[in-house]
Amino acid sequence: MIEQTLNGVQLGVMLFLMASGLTLVFGIMNFINLAHGSLYMAGAFTAAWIQNISGSFLLAIPAAILLTAALGVVFEVGLFRRFYARNHLDQVLVTFGIVLVANEATRMIFGPVPLRMPLPPLLAGSVEILPGLPYPTFRLVVLGVGLAVAGLLWVIVMRTRIGMWVRAGSSNRPIAAAMGVDVDRVFAALFAVGAALAGLAGLMAGPILAVQVGMGEPILILALVVTVIGGIGSIKGAFVAALMVGLVDTFGRVLLPPALGSMVIFLLMALILAFRPKGLFPVHG
Amino acid sequence: MAEFDPHLPRPVERLAPIVVVGLLAAVPPLAQVLGDPFLIKVATRVIVFAIAAVALNLVLGFAGMVSLLQAGLFGVGGYVVAIAAHHIFEAEPIGIAGLAWGGSADLALTLPLAAVVAGLMALVTGMVSLRTSGPYFLMITLAFDQMLYYGAVALQKYGGDDGLQILTPLTLAGWDVSNRWRFFYFALALLAVTLLVVGRLVGSRFGIVLRAAAENERRVAVSGIPPYPYRLAAFVVSGAVAGLAGGLLAAGQQFVSPADMHWVRSGDFVVMAVLGGLSTVWGPVVGAAAFVVLELLLSSWTQHWQLVFGLIIVAVVLSLRGGLADLVHLLGRSGGAR
Numbered sequence: 348m349i350e351q352t353l354n355g356v357q358l359g360v361m362l363f364l365m366a367s368g369l370t371l372v373f374g375i376m377n378f379i380n381l382a383h384g385s386l387y388m389a390g391a392f393t394a395a396w397i398q399n400i401s402g403s404f405l406l407a408i409p410a411a412i413l414l415t416a417a418l419g420v421v422f423e424v425g426l427f428r429r430f431y432a433r434n435h436l437d438q439v440l441v442t443f444g445i446v447l448v449a450n451e452a453t454r455m456i457f458g459p460v461p462l463r464m465p466l467p468p469l470l471a472g473s474v475e476i477l478p479g480l481p482y483p484t485f486r487l488v489v490l491g492v493g494l495a496v497a498g499l500l501w502v503i504v505m506r507t508r509i510g511m512w513v514r515a516g517s518s519n520r521p522i523a524a525a526m527g528v529d530v531d532r533v534f535a536a537l538f539a540v541g542a543a544l545a546g547l548a549g550l551m552a553g554p555i556l557a558v559q560v561g562m563g564e565p566i567l568i569l570a571l572v573v574t575v576i577g578g579i580g581s582i583k584g585a586f587v588a589a590l591m592v593g594l595v596d597t598f599g600r601v602l603l604p605p606a607l608g609s610m611v612i613f614l615l616m617a618l619i620l621a622f623r624p625k626g627l628f629p630v631h632g
Numbered sequence: 633m634a635e636f637d638p639h640l641p642r643p644v645e646r647l648a649p650i651v652v653v654g655l656l657a658a659v660p661p662l663a664q665v666l667g668d669p670f671l672i673k674v675a676t677r678v679i680v681f682a683i684a685a686v687a688l689n690l691v692l693g694f695a696g697m698v699s700l701l702q703a704g705l706f707g708v709g710g711y712v713v714a715i716a717a718h719h720i721f722e723a724e725p726i727g728i729a730g731l732a733w734g735g736s737a738d739l740a741l742t743l744p745l746a747a748v749v750a751g752l753m754a755l756v757t758g759m760v761s762l763r764t765s766g767p768y769f770l771m772i773t774l775a776f777d778q779m780l781y782y783g784a785v786a787l788q789k790y791g792g793d794d795g796l797q798i799l800t801p802l803t804l805a806g807w808d809v810s811n812r813w814r815f816f817y818f819a820l821a822l823l824a825v826t827l828l829v830v831g832r833l834v835g836s837r838f839g840i841v842l843r844a845a846a847e848n849e850r851r852v853a854v855s856g857i858p859p860y861p862y863r864l865a866a867f868v869v870s871g872a873v874a875g876l877a878g879g880l881l882a883a884g885q886q887f888v889s890p891a892d893m894h895w896v897r898s899g900d901f902v903v904m905a906v907l908g909g910l911s912t913v914w915g916p917v918v919g920a921a922a923f924v925v926l927e928l929l930l931s932s933w934t935q936h937w938q939l940v941f942g943l944i945i946v947a948v949v950l951s952l953r954g955g956l957a958d959l960v961h962l963l964g965r966s967g968g969a970r
Contacts, residue, residue, distance in 0.1 A: 373767065379767055379770065379771075426946070426950075429950070435698060435766060435767055435770060436692075436698050436902070436906070437949050439698060439700075439770065439899075439902065440902065440903065440906060440945060440948075440949045441945070441946055441949045441950070443896075443899040443902075443903070443942075443945065444941075444942040444943065444944075444945030444946040444949070445942065445946065446896070446899075446942070447896075447938045447939070447941055447942030447945070448938075448939050448942035448943060448946070449942075450938065451936045451937075451938040451939035451942065452939055454936070455936055455939070564895070564896075565778075568774065568775060568778045568895070571771045571774060571775055572771075572775050574771065575768055575771045575772060575775070579767060579768065605786050605788075606783060606786035606787065609782040609783070609785070609786050610779050610782060610783055610786075612779075613775055613776060613778075613779035616772070616775060617757075617760045617776075620760055620761075620763065620764060620768075620772065621760055621763065624763045624764045624768070625764070625768070626768075
């Protein structure tokens, strides 16, 4: 039971890393990014690749995060920026196109066989969290990193000048620009952070799940569910909803028959939206 | 698109669907002349996807709501036809709520059933998702699509991930439809009926409310017409027709698989509708044809055809900057809230 709870929380923090990027980009740039899962995939593949050629897990971490952040900036500046003012259908189409390209390009480069990502010995074992209850060390690390990032993100958005720019740019872009905020640069930076978080989630998922083409899509869907339940644009909502979805999904799979277990998340979403159509923590009235 | 008097469509509007259906009808004789029966198979695929895309466009183009649930409902229809045939083949009745049904291989029964089940599914999911709008609607329909996809994967009894093969010959009210020509013209007739019905709907009072609500929801509501029931009805009709198309695909290829329910397939349907143009009833037929032919050409050229296809989509969206936006300016309003 405790083990399942920890697994649920761990899935929850992974989802939060994904959903925070989605919800910020959506809430602030009003942009639907279906390609967010591709950044997660990019993080996992880069990490596995760097680790396989260098043999170092420690080197793979910054490499994956930096590369996905860079990819995020390239896409933002090169393509997505032109779509902020356009309707959601165009945004869906262009990011859908990118998903197809990303999946196929990854298949071309790395082949259809999943990559392996072995853990360093320090993290490969398990620790006894309670007497007689071992738990994989790496999952604990994932949990800790996720919670730390969530806290850091909250502090940055709510307590720093950069966070203030971000919030200013989101609530009124022309006024923020007139006040001297370089909105373009803030948005690019924001996109890079969202991408880096997706990359971080991907690299942490690497040793737990298979590193393969299309791995970004299941988590993208769950992250969308989290975003919608939490209220689009709300970091707090994303955090609460991510933990909720992580726990419900984990326990649903253990306790319910498989057909129902894989659908329980969506039933939860339907139930919440039936009462709160704008999510648990609606941002704009 | 929105002419001021929608009761009087321009002559082109009246003629185009007839031309489109006529061109498709010429495919089997042409295939005969060229000695290439594969053409009929391709054209059947075009028709099936066209039916689903035309139905999607009722929601997407005319009601201005981006739904990514179409593939899920499409697949539900496919599974209804395949499961009914499976039970006949296994001679094992289906027990539903204490009643036993032996299954059926008769499309005259299973295709309407496919439409009804998909329509009910659309009703349930629509009741929740239509309470929201814009990006919420989009994300929720996407999530529901994946729910149906995972649901199909979890159907271990019916093949799970591998899909389900139809091993018994299908009939249409006692008439054998395994003949390619027959099946083709049957599907084409269904497409023609779909075009007719959707065309009528769009031009009716119902369609006017739908389009007006896409243009300015508040004004319609203030006029004393709540858009919700109209949108729900459109969503259900669109879903039922998608189920019909899915059943048709399953019958045509004697096979159904969760792969056709994946959200990427829903994206394909949106692409078909957009390629063909959202402002006309028949446009998505052209889009479906373009999609199927492109898929075929690219996949014969390289196994990495999705890469090229993705790039084409990006290029189209980028280059039709004004065009696409003009076609769908309705969407910008309803979707681009705040």
